[in-house]
Amino acid sequence: MFRMIPPGLAEAARLTRQGRLKEATALLQGSLAGTRPKPTPARPATRGRIFEVDPATGDATPPGRAGFFSRAQGRPRPAPPLAMPEGARFLRGGFGAAQGERAWRLYIPASLPAGPVPLLVMLHGCTQTPEDFAAGTRMNALAEAEPRLVLYPEQSGTANAQRCWNWFQPGDQRRDQGEPALIAGMVRQVMRDHAVDPRRVHVAGLSAGGAAAAIMGESYPELFAAxxxxxxxxxxxxxxxxxxxxxxxxxxxTSTVLATARPTIVFHADQDRTVHPVNGDQVMARAGAAGLRAEVERGQVPGGHAFTRTRHSDTAGRVMLEQWLVHGGGHAWSGGDAAGSYTDPLGPDASRAMLDFFRRHG
Incomplete structure (x- = not known):
């Protein structure tokens, strides 16, 4: 049976395409509640698909404006400079195919040993850049301590006005199509040009990038170990x-559940007002949590947020799925550095937790 779409959603989509995000959100909420608020006078429409907003203000960054919104400041700012140790490199490059082309940045740590090393693919969130995402997650610094290559694919403003990965478009959700094909092509390009251990390639992302990471894991299971x-x-x-x-x-x-558990680690905050935390539960359910043994642990970051960590293990005791729920946090990278946007330094360190999880899978 087909599910009827509430009538206000079509209008909300039109307002969103025009950049009138506050109105679209109010209309959507009103439609779901059975009311229909009166739209405010129209503002000039922005071009392209706009899909994520600053959670503190509800405003969208106009396309073409330099910088991005800082969650703390609520206004655009330039990407922070990245300090690198002597001998480290942060390369610029790009990849093109029939599906289009995208730029990327690749961090090569000074401490990189000879021989095959792990590769981590990091997919930024809306309005972010690779440099900003690297600063906020501190993943380059962690790559020096635990040597690996870190690849940052970059969404373009022409593909999405807010530089969001188009995780919600059918053509960008399937293997060998759209953005998944481009990201996979970048990964294979790096694997061809550098000494990468094919058993230790992992992908992670924030917000729209997190949704894109989930798509990549399902679309290319032979490419990504976790x-x-x-x-x-x-x-x-x-x-x-x-x-x-x-x-x-x-x-x-979505109600699809993978036949076998897909190694996945999820972070979500229970006060996220941009992406409801139930989505973290749905990522876990789709990854195959049913049938695994769950172990729950509660903790507290000194001077910061409390959290609940749930580990799901198979019959051999191997942790296949791990879920962190950050209590009191918002739509931001947990334990991140305030030098980057959308970070919450008071939360448990998501970057270290992810690397620990990836180390056990690959």
Missing amino acids: VGVHSGLACGAAQNLPSALAAMRQGGG
Whole structure:
């Protein structure tokens, strides 16, 4: 049976395409509650697909404006400079194919040993850049301590006005199509040009990047040994913009469960007002948590947030899935550095937790 879409969603999608995000959100909430607020006078429309907003203000960054919104400041700022040890390199490059082209940055640590090393693919969130994401997650610094290559694919402003990965578009959710094909092509390019251990390639992302990471893990299981989803959504949670808005607010409608558990680590905060935390549960459910033994641990960051960590193990005792729920946190990388946008230094360290998880899978 087909599920009827609430009538307000089409109008919400139109407002979203025009950049009128506050109105679209209010209309969506009103439609779900059975009311229909009156739109405010129209503002000039922005070009392209706009999909994530500053959670503190509800505003969207106009396309073409330099910088991005700082969650703390609520206004654009330039990407922070990245300090690197002598001998380290942060290369610029790009990849093109029939599906299009995207730029990337690749961090090569000064401490990189000879021989095959792990590769971590990091997918930034909306309005972010690779440099910003690297600063906020501190993943380059961690790559020096635990040597690995770190690849940062970069979404373009022409593909999405907010530089969001288009996780909600059917053509960007499937193997060998759209953005998954481009990201996979970048990974293979790096593996061809550098000494990468093919058994230790992992992918992680934040928000729209987290949703894209979930898609990559399912679309290319032979390429990625494990997946990290931070404040994201499950693969298949939406098929268009209206269903994406609904999924962000109340969870997606996907009911597919993988036949075997897919090694996945999830971070989500229970006060996330941009992507509802139920989406973290749905990522875990789709990854195959049913049938695994769950072990729950509660903790507290000194001077910071409390958290609940749930580990799901198979019959051999191997932790296949790991879920962190950060109590009191918002839509931000847990334990991140304030030098980057969308970070919460008071949360448990998501970067270290993900690397620990990836080390056990690959």
